[in-house]
Amino acid sequence: MPISPSLYWLTVRTVREAWRQPGAEIGNLLVPLLVYAVILGAFQSSAEAAFGIEDYVSFQVPVVLLQAVTGVAGASGIALVGDLQSGYFDKLVLTPISRSALLGGRVLGDGVRSAMFAALLLAVGMAAGAELATGVAGAVVLITMAGVFGCGYSGVGLTIALRTGSTQAAQIGLVLWIPLLFLAPAFAPQEVFAGWLRGIVAVNPVTYLLAGMGALMVDGWELRPILEACAVIVGLSLLSTSVAIWSLRKQLS
């Protein structure tokens, strides 16, 4: 087993917990699909003339994947607040496992779920006519990126939960993504943004995520955007989980 047994079993618990709430999981699947259908219905026919995007169906797949991931992993804070408020988290704290494993199980569980949702939605996108320029290997990279991004985004929700202990505050994890998405070339290329917005778009990490994942979908193995996207994902994951673990240590000290 490549990870510690404690981390493995806590990851299993996170995944099982999610599957035992099918209503939430179905919502995590249907909402991005609905948005995908609406965006395609609204822009697909005019995308080439308006934005110069030939394959809008494929162009939108990374957006759908990331939306699903943020839905899945953004609820991590809510789940943690539930554990904190029920007292179950104390029960876990009282076991002789490391602090990082306490949160790691939820982070990894969200990562696994994110990858599963990404695989499912990628298949739906392909069925809808999307093409994957990098083939099966590209699909594996895309799904892995979605999974690791899920870990990173989970850490954001966990930090909010640990700092506030509030379900209402933890819900920020679900909506934090929305302004970042609209400030990135998610629906149209960067060139169509107003001049004053382009600076923000250029520093928005989601811009690099979409560029890398979009390259895998549409352009092929263009290393620079793919590596930049990987760097953003890994950086976010390390940062958010480190801050979450620090927050836990602070709370328990």
Next chain:
Amino acid sequence: MKALSHSPDNGVAHGGLGGAAQQSDGGWAIEAQGLTKRFGDVQAVNGIDLQVPRGQIFGFLGVNGSGKSTTVRMLATLMAPTAGQARVGGLDVATHARAVRRKIGVALQEVGLDALQTGRELLWLQARLHRVERIEDRIEKLLDVVDLERVADRRIGTYSGGMRRRLDLASALVHEPEIVFLDEPTTGLDPISRESLWRYVERLNQEDGVTFFLTTQYLEEVDRLAHDVAILHAGEIVMQGSPRELKASIGAEVVIVELSAEPNEEGIQILEALRGVKQVRTEGAQMSIDVADGSAAISSIVRALDGAGLAFGAMRISQPTLDDVFLRLTGDQPER
């Protein structure tokens, strides 16, 4: 604080157990010196000194808000003290928290369970995290002890309050800890479940030498189970000793008088002024008078009641209970 007995090998006077405290190595299971916790301006626990011998059932008695749960959380490594030190199982809770957690089992006041897991899954996960060997056997044994075999594969969200409490206890014991903290373990339990839990605690203590640190507001609980008791009031231990010693400390006997109405202040003062009367306490129309010798005092008490114009019905002499001790020390009414 009044300490009535203490030494790790002092042959502790027992409550209802008839003497079962075991001293495996003469050491303390739990020690605290100056243990303090402040939350902003609120002094939750104020410089507690505590020594609990190994193999003992130690009762920690106090009303809500007296600092019992905060003390347990500090001793169980869930909360860092503001000041002071504590050792559990011979290990400092601040510097060896992880090692302490291997030695202890904890059932907190708030039953902390995951409603989406089944009872068996929850025990299984706890056992895994504690690296228990032969998990299946251990879980089956525990489920049998807490009488949850039939519902073990149901989700915890469907359990009654009593079932949840029993599962919580089982999860605290899954790794066979040498020291167990039970924070108000019988709150909300029906009398049958309460009796069953008491018997199990007694059995673990007597057969396996498990040390229990038991917080409660139920005086009968510590009277039945505890070898030693500390009474906590406003974050401080106001008395410590065996239940027998604590009862003996307030006077040899208590004269209980059932009045026809609540007594007035003047009547109480007349009784308090009587020779041999240590204290007069009232609860509604019931008056409890602590005296050195009940038989000798009863005639003067009757005359004083007549003189004060206090009509009364029944009158009896009883041995002091922990209720009497508690009321005298804290002025608070314990739970019944």
